[in-house]
Amino acid sequence: MATARGTKKAAAGRGSDAMLAQPFAIRRVKNETHDTFSCELEPTTPKREWPFAPGQFNMLYVFGVGEVPISISGDPTRPGTLIHTTREVGAVTRAMRALKVGQAIGVRGPYGRGWPVEEANGKDLVIITGGIGLAPLRPVIYHALAHREQYNKIVLLYGARTPEDILYERELEKWRSRFDLEIYLTVDRATGSWCGNVGVVTQLIHRSPFDHANCLAMVCGPEIMMRFTALELERRGVALDRIYVSMERNMKCGIGLCGHCQLGGSFVCKDGPVYRYDEVRAVIMEREV
Amino acid sequence: MENLGRILSEHPFLQGMTDSQLALLVGCASNVVFKPGEFIIREGQPADNFYFIRHGMVQIETHIPQKGPLVIRTRHEGEVLGWSWLVPPYRWHFDARAIEQTRAIAIDGKCLREKCETDHALGYEIMKRFSRIIAERLEATRLQLMDVYGDSSRY
Secondary structure, three states, rough: OOOOOOHHHHHHHHOOOOOOOOEEEEEEEEOOOOEEEEEEEEEEEOOOOOOOOOOOOOEEEOOOEEEEEEEEEEOOOOOEEEEEEEOOOOOHHHHHHOOOOOEEEEEEEEEOOOOOOOOOOOOOOEEEEHHHHHHHHHHHHHHHEEEEEEEEEEEEEEEEEEEOOOHHHHHHHOOOOOOOOOOEEEEOOOOOOOEEEEEEEEHHHHHHOOOOEEEEEEOOHHHHHHHHHHHHHHHHHOOHHEEEEEEEOOOOOOOOOOOOOOEOEHHHHHHHHHEHHHHHHHHHHHHOO | HHHHHHHHHOOOHHHHHHHHHHHHHEEEEEEEEOOOEEEEEEOOEEEEEEEEEEEEEHHHHHHEEEOEEEEHHHEEEOOOOOHHHHHOOEEEEOOOEEEEOOEEEEEHHHHHHHHHHOHHHHHHHHHHHHHHHHHHHHHHHHHHOOOOOOOOOOO
């Protein structure tokens, strides 16, 4: 099942000991929404770079609290700065949000297979995401815009819970002003003065003008959202082997040793987190996997 | 009439319908324009028409006492607005309001129901297409109700 997607870059950034965290310093903690924040990290060793492929993740270690896997949400063409966006959901992410500028944090990675950005060459690139699922796909957008000539249309469909939950609002505004990137936003629940789309992200698919026969779709969000999205894409004639999803399981070691993140016959940390949908559809339909 | 027929034939909902079926629809059709803020449908009123949206954007709303309107869904160019004309007692269940200037083709529901009763091939075609829309909207509503981006979500 595994291909070399992202693994070369992972090895470059991993160093000699895959289980040893490298020290980084907090450059900035930015609140994205009421419960989501981005951590900008810089290496404590000058001029050190941390190359990664879009879709890969790092293990972030808040010293004395614990370690969590978090997708890299920054720009792969600027490997000097590491950005991770996450929701505050437990002790580690709560402690991470409280870190101050200059404080230390440990980083292991980058791990996993990323998005197949090369496979989308010559096709319409369709990015469908919900909630914080935009974070692991933001590097794809950076990559695609930096290599714009390699793609036909680039379409981003993004669904959030409410207008207040929309991530990277300023950046989305900036991207919307471009003529070579089409963005459709929707919210499940309208609040305040929102006068944009209301409804689930799957309802944007039939309205967006991409070539269903020559596209590659990258989907990231809650697993149930990805299932419904894949169903809708299939209904519109997109082949299942042109749909990629990012899976989330309980990743611990990050290198396929501990087995915590087993998904069928694979380990999400090593063989994923990005999978071709037809490779995992049967497994994720199993109730107890 | 010929113009309305061309416009209808280009609407995604009606792709693949025969010329004679489109001609029957044209007999029940009229061009309409709604200003921003104008109500197209009012909850509880007779569902006499439905609409093929050509341009613009429409909010489906319900009114919550002491809270005001709650937007449930939006409808856009290329979509169909309203299916209560198809189901007794033919009354709207929600409000629909144009958010921007909205152009549409209105179809007289009673007129089309009568044509479907006499022309069962047309009736079956209309029912098949509306069934798909209703199923899609039911699925979307279920997904919306799941609140998948909420705190209980893994994301």
